Amino acid sequence: NAGVTQTPKFQVLKTGQSMTLQCAQDMNHxxxxxxxxxxxxxxxxxxxxxxxxxxxxxxxxxxYNVSRLNKRxxxxxxxxxxxxxxxxxxxxxxxxxxxxxxxxxxTRLTVV
Amino acid sequence: GQQVMQxxxxxxxxxxxxxxxxxxxxxxxxxxxxxxxxxGGHPVFLIQLVKSGEVKKQKRLTFQFGEAKKNSSxxxxxxQTTDVGTYFCAGRDSGYSTLTFGKGTMLLVSx
Numbered sequence: 156n157a158g159v160t161q162t163p164k165f166q167v168l169k170t171g172q173s174m175t176l177q178c179a180q181d182m183n184h185x186x187x188x189x190x191x192x193x194x195x196x197x198x199x200x201x202x203x204x205x206x207x208x209x210x211x212x213x214x215x216x217x218x219y220n221v222s223r224l225n226k227r228x229x230x231x232x233x234x235x236x237x238x239x240x241x242x243x244x245x246x247x248x249x250x251x252x253x254x255x256x257x258x259x260x261x262t263r264l265t266v267v
Numbered sequence: 268g269q270q271v272m273q274x275x276x277x278x279x280x281x282x283x284x285x286x287x288x289x290x291x292x293x294x295x296x297x298x299x300x301x302x303x304x305x306x307g308g309h310p311v312f313l314i315q316l317v318k319s320g321e322v323k324k325q326k327r328l329t330f331q332f333g334e335a336k337k338n339s340s341x342x343x344x345x346x347q348t349t350d351v352g353t354y355f356c357a358g359r360d361s362g363y364s365t366l367t368f369g370k371g372t373m374l375l376v377s378x
Contacts, residue, residue, distance in 0.1 A: 188365070195276075197355065197370035198310070205364065213365065214268075245309060252364045255300055255312035 157181050159259035161246050167265045168236045176231040176262050178246030186252050187229035189213075189221060191242040192261075198245065204229055205252060236266045269294050269360045273369035281377050286343040288372035290356035297361040299332055299339045304371070305352040346376045 162177045178187065188203040200213030204223040218240060220232045229248075233240060243263050247256040270293040280286055290299065298317045302310040314323055316332035316339060323330045329342045339358075343350055353373045357366040 190368075195370065198357075198368040200365055200367075203365055214367075247310075253298065253359070255315055256302075256310070256366070257312065258309040260309050 159246055159248055159257050161244075161259035161262050163262060164260065165263050167267060168233075169267060170237060172236050173232065173234050174236065175233075176244055176246075176264075177228070178230065178259060179228045180246075180248040180257070181227065182248065182250070182257065183226070184248035184250050184257070185226070186249050187223065188247045188256065189219075189229070189231045190245045190247065191215065192245060193242050201231065201244075236264075238266045240264065241266045269358065269367045271356060271358045271367050271369040273356055273372055275372055276370065277373045277375075279375040279377065280346050282348060283345050286346050286350070286374055288341050288354050288356075288374075290339045290341075290358070290369050292337045292358045292360075294337070294360050296336050296358040298359050299336075300357045300359075300366065301330060301339075301341055302355045302357065302368075303352050304355065308352075310355060343374075346374070348376050348378055350374060351376050 159180045185206050189201040190198045192198050199215045202221040204210045207226045210221050222230050243261050245261050246259040249256050272291045300315045301313040304310045320334045321332040327344045331340045353371040355371045357368045
């Protein structure tokens with residue numbers, strides 16, 4: 156049972172480049188989330204998908220887009236990367252919105 | 268918007284000493300969750316508290332939810348080096364469906 160799988164684990168981008176972070180869960184969870192973690196800032200919600208077919212903005216959505224491709228997959232896209240988007244990105248999921256989250260192992264992104 | 272504050276930001280203890288981290292919300296919470304993140308790792312769900320005044324224990328860890336449902340604490344008795352990591356609280360406002368995380372307390376345990 157893999158849980159929540161994120162790819163890639165590491166990525167270096169140049170300013171202005173685009174990329175998509177992939178997230179897949181095999182627990183039949185309904186809700187999925189994207190967080191970013193910066194030193195001293197804790198975890199901040201970027202976007203979430205309460206159920207298949209829906210997405211909503213979180214606390215820091217600017218510069219990002221998401222797609223809930225199906226129940227298993229929730230991707231995060233950076234259209235034009237900026238150095239301020241250098242961070243560790245975590246995907247998480249839960250069966251019901253009030254449950255605890257299962258996190259993926261993260262993507263460490265550096266934008267130069 | 269909802270804010271969740273955690274103190275202290277950092278604590279360094281000797282193995283065997285106790286440790287407590289506190290979490291305070293600007294609003295009344297419907298529930299609060301606690302997570303542990305090891306260095307270089309990802310957050311791992313520990314527990315959820317829902318009821319006013321609730322106390323739950325997991326071995327050496329004791330979790331409390333305040334009577335007013337605006338604060339919570341995590342107490343570790345007799346710390347071990349395996350307790351090293353950052354502990355996050357995360358609260359859910361009654362009017363929101365997502366969690367707001369505190370900035371975490373980093374615990375370092377020296378042998």
